[in-house]
Amino acid sequence: MGFLKNNGHKFALGVLPAMTMLVLFSTVALASYMHHALLNTYIAASGAEFYFTSDLLTDQTTVPAYQITHDWQTGADANIRFQLRNFENPLHISNREISYIVVPEPVGASISGTIPPGGSEGQIVTISVPSPANPNMPLEVTVTATATSPYSKTLQGKFIITPAISYQMAENAGSPVAVLTINLAPNTEFNRDVMITWPEGANPDMTNPIVIGRTIEERTLTTSLNTAAIYELVFFKNHPEDDYGGVTVTGL
Structure with missing residues (x-):
C-alpha cells in the first residue's frame, strides 16, 4: 500500500508543474490576443473617424463632370470652386486635422491646405484657371484633391469651362462665301450686345437678321443676340480663291 501511495505522490508532483506551465502559457496567449484585438480595434476606430469628402469631387470610379x-x-481667369470636408454627415466627423493638396490639370496652379478637426462646415477651395491658347473652345480641367495626412484619400472631378462667347470662321478657300458661326452660352441674361468687326475682302449678308437695321461703320456693327443660341452670318467674298478670315466678335 505504501508503494502505491508513493507512486500517487510522485504522479501528483509531476502533474503540477505541467499544469502551471499550461496556465501560464494560456495567460500569455490570452494577453497577446487581447493586445492585438485592442490594437486592431483602435486602428479600425481611428480609420473610421477619418472622413475626407467634397460637395463636387468624389472617390468613385465614375468621375462627375x-x-x-x-x-x-x-x-x-476662370474660377473653379468647391468644398473639401472632414465629415461624411453631422454624426460622422473627423477628429484630427487633415492636410491636403489640390492639383488641376492640364492648367491651373496647385493649392495645399489643412482642415481643422471637429468642424461641420466645408472648406471652400478656389482654383484659378488662366485663358487657354484657344479661348473659343471648351476647356476641360480635371481637379484631383488628395488628403496627405493623417491618412491618404483621393477625390476627383471634371470641370468643362465653356466660353460665354465663341466664334469660328469655317475654311472657305475656293468658295464665294465665308460663314461665321457665333455661339452664346446660357446665361442669366437673355440677351447680350456684341460687336462684329471684319477686315476688307468681304461684305456681310445685309438680309441677315443680325445685320438688318444695324448701322455699319468702318466694317463694324453692334447687335443684340440671344444667349443660349447659335448664329450664322454669311460674308460674300471679293476673291473666292482666298481663305477669308480675321473676323472678330466681342461681347459688350
Missing part, C-alpha cells in the same frame, strides 16, 4: 461658363474676353 460639371459645366462652367466664363467670359475669357474680360481677361480674367
